[in-house]
Amino acid sequence: MRRIYESDALHRDTDAPFSPNERDDDDVRPQAARSIPSAAITSAVLPGWVRHRSISVDVSVPATEFTAGSPVPFQVTMKNAMPFPVVIPTESAIQWTWNVDGHRDASHFPLHDPPAGDDAITFDRGERKRYRKRWDQMFRVSDDEWEQATVGEHTIGAGLNVVDSPGKGLYDEATFRVVPE
Amino acid sequence: MALLEVNDLTVKFYTGEGVVTAVDGLDYRIERGEKFGIVGESGAGKSVTALSLLRLIENPGQIERGEIIFKGQNLLEMTDEEVRRVRGNEMAMIFQDAQSALNPVYTVGDQIAEAIRHHMDLPDSEVRERTIQLLDSVGIPEPETRYSDYPHQFSGGMQQRVIIAMALSCDPDLIIADEPTTALDVTIEAKILDLLENLAEEFDTAIQLITHDLGVIAEVCDRVMVMYAGKPVEKATVEELYYDPKHPYTVGLMSAIPRVGERSHRLQTIPGTMPDLVELPSGCSFHPRCPYAEEACTRTQPPLLDPETGEPLTGSGVERGAACLEYSGELVRGLDFQVTVDDVLGDEADAIGDVDVATTEGELDD
Numbered sequence: 001m002r003r004i005y006e007s008d009a010l011h012r013d014t015d016a017p018f019s020p021n022e023r024d025d026d027d028v029r030p031q032a033a034r035s036i037p038s039a040a041i042t043s044a045v046l047p048g049w050v051r052h053r054s055i056s057v058d059v060s061v062p063a064t065e066f067t068a069g070s071p072v073p074f075q076v077t078m079k080n081a082m083p084f085p086v087v088i089p090t091e092s093a094i095q096w097t098w099n100v101d102g103h104r105d106a107s108h109f110p111l112h113d114p115p116a117g118d119d120a121i122t123f124d125r126g127e128r129k130r131y132r133k134r135w136d137q138m139f140r141v142s143d144d145e146w147e148q149a150t151v152g153e154h155t156i157g158a159g160l161n162v163v164d165s166p167g168k169g170l171y172d173e174a175t176f177r178v179v180p181e
Numbered sequence: 182m183a184l185l186e187v188n189d190l191t192v193k194f195y196t197g198e199g200v201v202t203a204v205d206g207l208d209y210r211i212e213r214g215e216k217f218g219i220v221g222e223s224g225a226g227k228s229v230t231a232l233s234l235l236r237l238i239e240n241p242g243q244i245e246r247g248e249i250i251f252k253g254q255n256l257l258e259m260t261d262e263e264v265r266r267v268r269g270n271e272m273a274m275i276f277q278d279a280q281s282a283l284n285p286v287y288t289v290g291d292q293i294a295e296a297i298r299h300h301m302d303l304p305d306s307e308v309r310e311r312t313i314q315l316l317d318s319v320g321i322p323e324p325e326t327r328y329s330d331y332p333h334q335f336s337g338g339m340q341q342r343v344i345i346a347m348a349l350s351c352d353p354d355l356i357i358a359d360e361p362t363t364a365l366d367v368t369i370e371a372k373i374l375d376l377l378e379n380l381a382e383e384f385d386t387a388i389q390l391i392t393h394d395l396g397v398i399a400e401v402c403d404r405v406m407v408m409y410a411g412k413p414v415e416k417a418t419v420e421e422l423y424y425d426p427k428h429p430y431t432v433g434l435m436s437a438i439p440r441v442g443e444r445s446h447r448l449q450t451i452p453g454t455m456p457d458l459v460e461l462p463s464g465c466s467f468h469p470r471c472p473y474a475e476e477a478c479t480r481t482q483p484p485l486l487d488p489e490t491g492e493p494l495t496g497s498g499v500e501r502g503a504a505c506l507e508y509s510g511e512l513v514r515g516l517d518f519q520v521t522v523d524d525v526l527g528d529e530a531d532a533i534g535d536v537d538v539a540t541t542e543g544e545l546d547d
Contacts, residue, residue: 094195113245114200114243115243121197131197136463144483145480146481
């Protein structure tokens, strides 16, 4: 294919201040750094346990007590401590999950039925992913019914969607109390 | 048998933020030659519904469950090749932004001809002739000359006409028009809607018209489905919807239509915005914005109910329905709105057929 620099459409002049310099055809150094698929390389090279140790998951709530009926905001932070990208295979297209008292998505039955097949969550070097959510103190008990959470202690947990995420250090929990109004 | 029957259609997008439930358990049907409207705010799931019908949902989206039965065949069970035979041929789509939908490096004639060449076994000369006829029928002047023009040489309205010509190229049984007039000014909008209506009548084509403009629905459609947060909240004929809306969201949409000659200085709006589809509110999704919401609305998500009997609607029938607990008798205070029709011109029946008249005559008092 004919290149623009072979077309003589561009005026080159080493001395003229507003023209590009003469091209030295002998100099064939790359003009920019080549990109490499570092995520693919690190996922091929790094053993699973190193990848798991690289990622930390933190769940936080802004207070230890919430009045009954008021929404509970929580923040899930995932951080890659390594200076290279890390890819963690997940069980489905759902990359991470959250639960209240062990009920995923605060529901007593599975809400989603993601298609079968492997997926993965990718963290760039040193990347921090932060998700803010709210739990409105309701548990879904059927397709169209919700139930108010009881007064007392509750735990919100979140982790990557991998087998045994707590055992791999890819899960965290935060506990708080719901108190009467 | 209905031309199109959609049963329990559920479409989800698996994103890093969470699972976006764009369409949740949608049921409806379109008969042959019928003009069916889908209305709702941005983010209600209208366009995703349209794309699902043509199986154009891309990763990370998934049609999680449901049936799309078109002329007796379930599109979700077809192979990609079978779907390609339906797409553009028996079911065609008019996309919302004509400038993006047209390829800038091909002439408009070639782009229309491509669909004809793909689906119909015609010699090149006939394909060209048919394309020129189509350009003529959608009101492009000097179609022979304009055949060889590129999209940038057309105005916005003309580009939209080209898209309509493309959709009509293979005489489809169903046209899905996804906000076909959103990017156009009102005069061109009226022309395009007229054109669409006339062509649909001429070719006996059914239309699924997606819009956020209730005026457009009144102008074109026979039946309407109002969507909110991926779910249908009301289904009715156009007359029923305008004169006797049953869902507070429909009432909100109607009261938000600006009317010529209105004395009030402020336009009525629905407070708040559509909820994040990753994190839908519990119970009825509309309850945080609903002026009539009660405790029960936060705990129960009502299905589409028959407003007269309170019985849930089953399947994709054409019965009237509204998804509000008022009709199952669970609201204590009830809905407190009324629709007043000022019969200024003396003929209510005409009012429905005309956008301007309908919007200036109907008055909603909360």
